[in-house]
Amino acid sequence: MARQLFESTLTDQQGHIVVGGSITVYLTGTLTAATIYSASSGGSAVTGSKVTSGSDGSYSFWIDESDYGVDQLFRVTLIWCRPAFQGDAKRRFRFCYKNYR
Numbered sequence: 660m661a662r663q664l665f666e667s668t669l670t671d672q673q674g675h676i677v678v679g680g681s682i683t684v685y686l687t688g689t690l691t692a693a694t695i696y697s698a699s700s701g702g703s704a705v706t707g708s709k710v711t712s713g714s715d716g717s718y719s720f721w722i723d724e725s726d727y728g729v730d731q732l733f734r735v736t737l738i739w740c741r742p743a744f745q746g747d748a749k750r751r752f753r754f755c756y757k758n759y760r
Contacts, residue, residue: 662699666719669712669737676716680739683709684720687732694727695720712739 669680684693685708692708699721712718722733 662696662721662723664699664719664721665733665735666717667735668716669718669739670716671739677712677739678714678716680712680716680718680737681709682712682718682720683707683736683738685734685736687734693722693733695722697721 669677669682671677684695685691686693694704695708695710696702697705697710697720705720710718710720
């Protein structure tokens with residue numbers, strides 16, 4: 660069977676590209692991680708069903724048709740963190756956001 664490509668660009672609420680964001684793929688309606696691949700053929704499944712957005716915000720993964728039926732839906736979870744405010748010693752934490760596609 661063939662693998663199908665999913666690719667997109669991770670952006671924040673203002674449309675700015677997010678570098679190094681975490682993308683995890685689940686079966687819709689569950690907490691079950693989907694089996695995804697990093698290449699169109701061969702190789703092992705991606706550990707934890709997680710990929711990271713690149714320097715241009717892009718990310719991609721492959722779904723193998725033999726792993727799922729044609730009616731299977733997927734939930735893509737996007738997580739990115741904004742660094743702590745610069746120069747503010749009281750705010751040394753990061754703000755993290757979660758989005759679903």
